[in-house]
Each structure stands twice: as C-alpha cells, then as structure tokens.
Amino acid sequence: MSTPLRTPMPWAANPSADQPRGNPDVRLSVEQASYVYAPNASQAPLFTLEALSFQAKPGEIIAILGPNASGKSTLLKLISGALEPLSGRVFLNGFATHSLPPKIRAQRVALVQQESRLLFPSRVWEFVLQGRHAHGRGLRFESEDDIVVAKNALAQVGALHLTDRWMDRISGGEKQRVILARALAQQPLLLLLDEPTLHLDIGAQVDLLDSLRRLAAENRYTVVVVTHELNLTGEYADQVVLLQKGKCLRVGAPANVFQRDLLEQVFQAPLNVEMTSSGRPRVTLFSNK
Amino acid sequence: MRPLTLGRLFLRCSILVVILFVVVVIALKLGAVQVSLYGLGRDLIRVLLRQSSSLSSDYGLIVLNIRLPRILLAIVVGASLSVAGASFQALLRNPLADPYVLGISSGAAVGSIVALMIESQLALSPEFAGLITPFGAFLGAAFTIAAVYYLGRRDGQIDSNTLLLGGIITASFLSAIIMFLMSTLTGGNLRGASYWMMGSLSTLPPESLLFLLGIGFFVATGAIYTTASDLNLLLAGEKEAMHLGVDVRRIQIVVYIAASILTGLAVSVSGAIGYVGLLVPHAMRMIFGSDHRMLIPASALGGAIALVIADTIARTVAAPSDLPVGAVTAMVGAPFFIYLLRRRLS
Numbered sequence: 297m298s299t300p301l302r303t304p305m306p307w308a309a310n311p312s313a314d315q316p317r318g319n320p321d322v323r324l325s326v327e328q329a330s331y332v333y334a335p336n337a338s339q340a341p342l343f344t345l346e347a348l349s350f351q352a353k354p355g356e357i358i359a360i361l362g363p364n365a366s367g368k369s370t371l372l373k374l375i376s377g378a379l380e381p382l383s384g385r386v387f388l389n390g391f392a393t394h395s396l397p398p399k400i401r402a403q404r405v406a407l408v409q410q411e412s413r414l415l416f417p418s419r420v421w422e423f424v425l426q427g428r429h430a431h432g433r434g435l436r437f438e439s440e441d442d443i444v445v446a447k448n449a450l451a452q453v454g455a456l457h458l459t460d461r462w463m464d465r466i467s468g469g470e471k472q473r474v475i476l477a478r479a480l481a482q483q484p485l486l487l488l489l490d491e492p493t494l495h496l497d498i499g500a501q502v503d504l505l506d507s508l509r510r511l512a513a514e515n516r517y518t519v520v521v522v523t524h525e526l527n528l529t530g531e532y533a534d535q536v537v538l539l540q541k542g543k544c545l546r547v548g549a550p551a552n553v554f555q556r557d558l559l560e561q562v563f564q565a566p567l568n569v570e571m572t573s574s575g576r577p578r579v580t581l582f583s584n585k
Numbered sequence: 586m587r588p589l590t591l592g593r594l595f596l597r598c599s600i601l602v603v604i605l606f607v608v609v610v611i612a613l614k615l616g617a618v619q620v621s622l623y624g625l626g627r628d629l630i631r632v633l634l635r636q637s638s639s640l641s642s643d644y645g646l647i648v649l650n651i652r653l654p655r656i657l658l659a660i661v662v663g664a665s666l667s668v669a670g671a672s673f674q675a676l677l678r679n680p681l682a683d684p685y686v687l688g689i690s691s692g693a694a695v696g697s698i699v700a701l702m703i704e705s706q707l708a709l710s711p712e713f714a715g716l717i718t719p720f721g722a723f724l725g726a727a728f729t730i731a732a733v734y735y736l737g738r739r740d741g742q743i744d745s746n747t748l749l750l751g752g753i754i755t756a757s758f759l760s761a762i763i764m765f766l767m768s769t770l771t772g773g774n775l776r777g778a779s780y781w782m783m784g785s786l787s788t789l790p791p792e793s794l795l796f797l798l799g800i801g802f803f804v805a806t807g808a809i810y811t812t813a814s815d816l817n818l819l820l821a822g823e824k825e826a827m828h829l830g831v832d833v834r835r836i837q838i839v840v841y842i843a844a845s846i847l848t849g850l851a852v853s854v855s856g857a858i859g860y861v862g863l864l865v866p867h868a869m870r871m872i873f874g875s876d877h878r879m880l881i882p883a884s885a886l887g888g889a890i891a892l893v894i895a896d897t898i899a900r901t902v903a904a905p906s907d908l909p910v911g912a913v914t915a916m917v918g919a920p921f922f923i924y925l926l927r928r929r930l931s
Contacts, residue, residue: 376828378824378827378828397832398827398830398831398832398833399830399832401828401830402828402829402830403830405828406828407828409824409825413821413822414820414821415678415679415680415820415821415875416680416820416870416875417875418874418875421586421587421588422588422874422876425586425588426817426818426821426829427829429814429815429818429829429830429831430829430830432814436814437588437589437590437591437878438588438589442588443586443588446586447586459586460586482829482830
C-alpha cells in the first residue's frame with residue numbers, strides 16, 4: 297500500500313491549511329497512524345497501537361477485527377477524530393479528521409456506539425433529529441428538510457413505524473436501528489459502528505448487516521465496523537483490518553485475511569476456515585479439549 | 586413527528602406569562618391588609634393600558650411600595666434559580682442537580698458574607714460597595730461547583746451518586762461555616778444565619794443591586810439559551826455530543842459561568858432558597874418535554890410563578906410574622922427530591 301511520507305506539520309491543527317488531496321476514489325486514508333495510552337509521560341504506556349495504514353473507497357465496508365484489548369476501539373477513535381494520532385494521520389477526503397471543527401466533523405463522520413444513554417425520556421423522532429444538529433445554526437428550530445431527512449433515515453432502517461414511540465419502550469434491536477437512523481440523519485460520508493451486533497440476537501444481527509450493506513451501496517457511505525464476530529465479518533466485509541494486542545497483522549479482503557493459522561493464533565481458539573461458493577470464508581470453532 | 590417551532594414556543598410562553606400575571610395579582614391582594622381582588626385587577630389593567638396613572642389611594646401605597654417590589658424580587662430570584670437548576674442538571678448530567686442540593690447556594694452565601702465583611706472594612710462608595718456582595722456570591726458559587734464537580738468524578742467520569750453525596754456534604758460543611766461566621770463575626774450589614782441558610786425575600790436589596798440582578802438575569806439566561814440545542818445533546822454524554830457536532834468544552838464553560846452568575850445573584854439578594862431549581866425544571870419537563878429550547882424559558886417563567894406563590898404563603902400563613910421562604914420551598918421540595926431519588930433507583 298502506498299503511503300506518502302508526511303513530515304509533522306505544526307499548522308496541522310488548522311483544517312484550512314490542509315488542502316484536499318490525493319486520489320478521489322479514496323475516501324478514508326489511514327496513514328501510519330499510531331497511538332499510546334500512558335498515565336503520564338514518565339511512566340510505561342498502558343497500551344500502544346502501533347502504526348498502521350489502510351485505505352477505503354466510497355461504498356466499501358471495512359471490518360476492524362480482533363479479540364478484546366487488541367486496539368479496535370482506539371483505532372475507531374483515531375478514525376472518528378476523537379483522538380489525535382501520536383504519529384501519522386487519518387484523512388477523510390483529504391482532511392485530517394482530528395483537526396476538523398466538531399460541527400464540520402459531525403457532518404462528515406457519524407458514529408454508532410453500543411449504547412446511547414438517556415437522562416430524560418425522549419421520543420424516537422426527537423432522538424433521530426439530534427442527527428440534524430450539525431446541519432443547523434444557532435437555536436436551530438428543525439426545518440421541513442430536517443424532518444424529511446429524519447423520516448428517510450428511519451425508513452432506510454425500517455423503523456418508520458417507531459417514529460412516535462418512546463426510546464425507553466422499544467426493544468434492543470429496534471433501539472439499535474434508531475441509533476443507526478440518527479447516524480444516517482447526519483448524512484455522513486463515513487459511518488462508524490462500534491460493536492453494533494453486541495446486544496442483538498442472530499436475526500437482528502443479520503438484519504443490521506444486510507441494511508448496512510444496502511446503505512453502503514445506495515448512499516455511497518464508507519462503513520467501518522468494529523467487531524469480533526468472525527462469520528459476520530467474513531460474510532459482509534469488503535476489507536478486514538486484523539488487530540492483535542495493538543498490532544495490525546493483516547489488511548485485505550476476507551478471503552486473504554481469513555487463514556486458519558493466523559486466526560487460530562489471534563483468537564486463541566482451534567477453528568477451521570472453509571470457502572463458500574460465493575468466495576466468502578466461513579469459520580467453524582472447535583472445543584479446546 | 587412534531588418538532589418545536591418558534592410559534593409553539595411563543596404560545597406556550599404566553600400561557601405561562603398569563604398565569605404569572607394572575608398569580609402576581611393574587612399575591613398583591615393577599616397580606617395583612619385586605620385588598621379587593623376585583624378592584625385591584627381593574628386598577629392594574631387600567632394602569633397597564635395607561636388609562637390611569639396610579640392605583641386607588643386606599644391600598645396603593647401598600648401594594649406598590651411594599652408588596653410589588655417583593656413580588657418582583659421573587660420573580661427574578663425564582664426565575665434565576667430555576668434556570669440555574671435546569672442548566673446544572675444538563676451540565677452535570679444529573680436530574681437531581683439543584684443549586685441548593687449541591688451546596689452551590691451555600692457557597693454563594695459564604696461568598697456574600699465574606700464580601701460583606703470585606704466591604705465593611707474597606708469604606709467604599711455606596712454604588713461600588715453594593716456590587717461586592719453579588720461578585721463574592723458569584724465567586725462562591727463558581728468555586729463550589731468546581732469543587733463538587735471534582736468530588737463527583739470517579740475514573741474521569743461523573744458518577745451521579747458520588748456527585749450528589751459530595752454536594753450534600755459540601756452544603757453541610759458550608760452551612761457550618763455560615764454558622765461560624767454569623768456567631769463570631771457580626772457586622773452591621775449582616776443578616777441572620779437563617780436568612781443565608783434558608784433564604785428570605787423579606788429584606789429588599791438596594792436599588793443598584795436590583796438593577797444588576799435584572800441585567801445579570803437576562804444576560805446569563807440569554808447566554809444559556811444560545812446553548813439550548815447543544816444542551817439537548819449533552820444530556821447523552823460528552824462523547825456522544827461531540828460526535829453529533831457539539832463543541833463540548835465551549836458549551837460547558839458558557840453554562841458553568843452563566844449558571845454561577847444566576848445562582849450568585851439570586852443568593853446575594855435572598856440567601857439560599859432551596860429546591861426551586863429542582864422542582865420547577867422537573868415540573869416543566871413533565872408538561873413540555875425535555876427540549877431545552879422550551880425548557881429554559883418555561884423554567885424561568887415557572888420558577889417566577891412558583892416563588893411568588895411560595896413567598897405569598899411565607900408571608901401570609903403565619904401573618905403578621907414572616908416565615909423564611911426557603912422553609913416553604915423545602916417543605917415541598919425535600920419530599921419531591923426523595924420521590925425522584927426513589928424513582929431513579931427503582
């Protein structure tokens with residue numbers, strides 16, 4: 297993978313100094329990005345994410361795959377711009393995500409987290425309209441456009457019938473879809489999902505990933521999903537970024553990344569990898585005994 | 586899907602303004618000297634419509650010079666405390682936050698008392714001297730929030746139970762300081778300990794301070810209102826708000842300073858009146874929902890209505906003696922606090 301050499305730029309905090317650049321087909325470009333968690337500079341780091349690079353195009357689904365504590369969430373934070381890489385950069389359409397002002401960033405990057413906590417009860421439509429916040433100014437009373445976008449977002453995830461329900465009175469799967477709808481209402485270029493299938497039953501997991509695949513194709517989103525679900529990754533991802541203990545072991549199509557020895561070593565479990573007729577890998581797990 | 590519109594906002598606020606007007610008229614009527622409601626209402630509307638320039642001389646003096654200023658004070662103090670309460674609830678992400686419960690009012694009271702003591706030593710010009718108390722109260726409030734905020738943090742996150750406990754302990758500590766200051770160092774300007782700890786509207790502040798109170802209220806509430814739609818998102822947590830496009834740090838600083846100003850101003854003229862900032866925003870949320878674009882103005886008007894009612898009860902229920910208004914609000918507010926706490930735990 298070609299990663300142009302970049303020298304640290306002191307003016308990088310100013311997004312206007314960053315000119316859009318590079319290949320127009322590439323939407324997301326992670327270039328030698330690394331991060332270190334340390335309580336303070338003098339102590340040994342608690343966790344290190346070593347420099348890694350990959351690129352993603354519009355319409356692609358990227359899976360960040362790895363066991364617990366492999367650095368998946370840290371990588372997602374670097375991509376979302378919530379953390380600034382210690383070295384290297386993360387570019388979205390040529391702009392460093394970390395240096396974008398919050399509002400501009402929210403217009404381009406949407407993050408779906410595992411759970412959204414609510415302090416006071418709110419309706420589904422109120423929740424989805426939160427996604428329009430970055431597109432308004434000042435007190436921003438929602439416009440007709442905002443309502444249309446929010447309704448479309450709900451329709452795209454098949455949750456239009458939930459519009460007037462209370463957020464705390466819908467099921468986990470329904471809530472996950474509503475949280476996704478709020479992210480769609482942001483009309484982002486990049487859709488990030490942190491373990492979206494964690495609390496879902498299998499039917500809801502497949503539903504969610506089917507809609508992600510459809511949305512990536514229809515809306516030309518670049519989708520990045522953090523997960524440790526091997527088979528869902530094998531079935532749905534266009535590219536896999538395989539992490540273990542802060543190291544990126546491999547980047548590529550599932551068929552290239554899913555190799556028995558590699559996965560067994562990363563996930564510490566005996567398993568078997570087969571190729572299905574569609575060219576997608578399928579993983580079977582065995583007992584250790 | 587029915588998002589808030591400017592029209593609906595105005596309509597709802599107008600209804601609250603009408604209720605406030607009715608409550609004020611009733612409060613003007615009630616008291617040791619009886620005044621006819623019909624006559625008073627008729628006279629007030631005439632004055633408002635500029636058909637007449639004064640109230641009937643039978644009761645004009647009492648109503649205009651004694652009751653009205655006190656009611657106006659109750660309006661501004663009630664509005665300030667409620668807006669401060671709604672803001673703290675969003676800022677600290679805690680539905681039980683209130684300037685009094687968290688000790689912020691006590692901090693402002695200590696700040697006021699210390700300022701009054703310093704002022705009596707300094708021999709300043711009266712206009713300037715009047716401003717020292719609210720400034721001291723602001724500093725006291727701001728310092729206390731900072732302290733309670735850090736007490737309430739665990740592993741870098743705000744823990745709502747630790748926050749509440751920290752606030753309650755801070756309040757009790759500051760009350761002890763108030764008692765200490767009151768019993769050892771009594772200056773000419775200092776009112777009694779019960780004034781600062783329970784709050785009372787019986788003493789009218791000097792005119793310059795009233796003026797400052799009005800200006801400060803509008804500036805601080807206006808500043809908070811500009812962040813209203815960001816506050817809606819901040820309720821979901823700092824990280825989530827940031828990903829939805831909120832400049833979290835800036836909003837926190839604006840709300841922190843503005844809410845400290847509101848609490849400081851209110852406490853410097855009336856002492857620490859409790860639970861208004863807890864009761865009113867909750868009641869308004871039940872009626873109008875939790876959208877801060879509606880909640881902030883509704884809390885301001887609701888707080889004004891609530892404190893005018895509470896103060897009317899305070900000055901009539903044991904007439905001719907005057908109950909501290911904070912005793913009335915605590916009698917309603919403390920059980921309500923328990924109710925909210927139980928409901929949250931279940």
